[in-house]
Amino acid sequence: MRRGRHSSAWKNVVLSRDQQFALKRAALLRQAARAFSAHGYHDTSLDDVAKTLGVTKAALYYYVKNKQEILFECHMQAQDLGETALQHSEQNGRSGRDKILLLATKYIELITSEMGSFAVLGEFDALDAENRTIIARRRDKFDRHFRKLVSDGIADGSIRAVDPKLTVFFFMGAINWMTRWFRPDGPLPGTDIARHFADLLDKAISASPAEPAAKAARSRASARA
Amino acid sequence: MRRGRHSSAWKNVVLSRDQQFALKRAALLRQAARAFSAHGYHDTSLDDVAKTLGVTKAALYYYVKNKQEILFECHMQAQDLGETALQHSEQNGRSGRDKILLLATKYIELITSEMGSFAVLGEFDALDAENRTIIARRRDKFDRHFRKLVSDGIADGSIRAVDPKLTVFFFMGAINWMTRWFRPDGPLPGTDIARHFADLLDKAISASPAEPAAKAARSRASARA
DNA sequence: CCGCTTTTTGACGACTTGGTCAAATTCGCC
DNA sequence: GGCGAATTTGACCAAGTCGTCAAAAAGCGG
Numbered sequence: 001m002r003r004g005r006h007s008s009a010w011k012n013v014v015l016s017r018d019q020q021f022a023l024k025r026a027a028l029l030r031q032a033a034r035a036f037s038a039h040g041y042h043d044t045s046l047d048d049v050a051k052t053l054g055v056t057k058a059a060l061y062y063y064v065k066n067k068q069e070i071l072f073e074c075h076m077q078a079q080d081l082g083e084t085a086l087q088h089s090e091q092n093g094r095s096g097r098d099k100i101l102l103l104a105t106k107y108i109e110l111i112t113s114e115m116g117s118f119a120v121l122g123e124f125d126a127l128d129a130e131n132r133t134i135i136a137r138r139r140d141k142f143d144r145h146f147r148k149l150v151s152d153g154i155a156d157g158s159i160r161a162v163d164p165k166l167t168v169f170f171f172m173g174a175i176n177w178m179t180r181w182f183r184p185d186g187p188l189p190g191t192d193i194a195r196h197f198a199d200l201l202d203k204a205i206s207a208s209p210a211e212p213a214a215k216a217a218r219s220r221a222s223a224r225a
Numbered sequence: 226m227r228r229g230r231h232s233s234a235w236k237n238v239v240l241s242r243d244q245q246f247a248l249k250r251a252a253l254l255r256q257a258a259r260a261f262s263a264h265g266y267h268d269t270s271l272d273d274v275a276k277t278l279g280v281t282k283a284a285l286y287y288y289v290k291n292k293q294e295i296l297f298e299c300h301m302q303a304q305d306l307g308e309t310a311l312q313h314s315e316q317n318g319r320s321g322r323d324k325i326l327l328l329a330t331k332y333i334e335l336i337t338s339e340m341g342s343f344a345v346l347g348e349f350d351a352l353d354a355e356n357r358t359i360i361a362r363r364r365d366k367f368d369r370h371f372r373k374l375v376s377d378g379i380a381d382g383s384i385r386a387v388d389p390k391l392t393v394f395f396f397m398g399a400i401n402w403m404t405r406w407f408r409p410d411g412p413l414p415g416t417d418i419a420r421h422f423a424d425l426l427d428k429a430i431s432a433s434p435a436e437p438a439a440k441a442a443r444s445r446a447s448a449r450a
Numbered sequence: 451c452c453g454c455t456t457t458t459t460g461a462c463g464a465c466t467t468g469g470t471c472a473a474a475t476t477c478g479c480c
Numbered sequence: 481g482g483c484g485a486a487t488t489t490g491a492c493c494a495a496g497t498c499g500t501c502a503a504a505a506a507g508c509g510g
Contacts, residue, residue, distance in 0.1 A: 021486095055488070055489090056488065056489055056490075057489075058488070058489060058490075059488050060490075062486090062487065062488075
C-alpha cells in the first residue's frame, strides 16, 4: 500500500499508505462512535472496539493517541452535521421561519443517516475538561446561531413572539432525544420524521398559523432531501 | 431498627430505628441520583457517593444490596414523577388538549423541583438486563397513556391530526433534554419553563390555533403549581 | 455501667481496563 | 529473495472499582 508514483496503471487503484491509514482510522472512529452511543463511553472498553474491528487493542494506539481522543473526534464529526445543516439553511432560506424549518429538516435528515456519530453527543460529560471546553464552545456557537434565526424571524414577522432561548432548547431536545428511539432500520424513514418534526415546530412558532408560506418552505426543504 | 414502643413521651420525637434507616437510605439514593446524573452511572464510584454522605463505601452496603439496586431505585422514583403528573392531568382535564397541557405543565414543574432523581432517567442503558426490562415496561406504559391523550384529543376535536407517537417523542424529547441545561439555581424558575413549553406544545398540536380554551387550561394548571 | 443489637469501619480479593513496549509480522519495492 | 519501513501483536503494569467480612464502634434499654 504505497502511493502509485511510477507504478503500473492499475496500481493506482490500490490505496496509498496514507489513504489506508486514513480509512482505517475512520473505521475505528466509526465503530467507536457506535459503541459509545450504544453502551456509553465509560462502559465501552477498547478491547470491545478492537474486537469489532478484528484487531487487538494495542493496534488502535497506532491510529489514535488514547481513548479520550477517540471520543473527542467523534464529537467533532457529530457537530459537523449541525454546521452543515446550518449552512444549508442560511443559503436556501429567506425569512427567519424559512431558515429555521430548513435547518430543522436538513439536520434531522443528516443525523438519521449518520446516527452513529450523532448519538455520541449524548456522551458530553465523558469528555475531559479540556476537550469539553472546546466542544461546549462550538455547541454554544451553534445554539447562538439557531437562536438568532428565531429572533430574526420574530423581527421579520414570520415567527410569533417566543423566547428564542427556550424555543431552541425545546426543539434541540426533541432532536437530541431521537438518539433514544430512532433506529435506522425502523419503520419510519428519517425524511418522514424530519417532515413531521418540522411541521410541529412550524405550528409551534410561526406567526400566522394558516399561512401558505410554510408549505412552500417545507416542500423546498424536502425536495433536496 | 426498632419502634419506640413504651418509651416516655418525648422519646416519640426522636426517630425510631426504622425511620432512621428509611431516612438514611433515602439520603443515600438522593445523593447517588445526583452523582449519577452529574457524572454518569459508570463514572460514579460508590466511594464518591459515600464521601458526600460522610461515611465509608462499606456502610452503603448496609442499606443497599449493590450499586445496581441504587440505580434501579432511582429510576423508580423518577418514574413516579411522571405517573403523578399523569394522574393529575386525568383528574383535572376535560378534553384531550386539556389533559395534555396539564400533564406537560405538571410534569415539568415536578421534575424541575426534583432534578436529581429525574435526570437519572438518562442512565437507562446502565441498568442491567433484568431491571432494564422493568423500567422499560413502565416507561412504555407512560408513553402509551400519553399517546392516548393525543389520539383522544384528535377524536374530540381539540387536537389537530398529528401522529401521536411522533408527537409524544417530540415533546418527551424536549422535556428529557432539560436535564442537560436546566439548573435549579438558574435564572428561569421551573414554572416559567413549564408555561412556555406547554405553550409551544399547545400551538404545535391544537386544532384551533387561536382558541381561548387553551388559555383556560394553562392558567388552571399553573394555579396549582 | 452492662450487655445486646444496630451500624460502621478498614483491610482485602477479584476483576476490569487504559495504556506501554519490545518483539514479531506484514508489505511494498529494488 | 531480501531490505527497510509500516503495522500489529502479546505480555505486562498501574490504577481504579465493586463487593465482602470479621472486628470495632455506637446506641439503647434495664
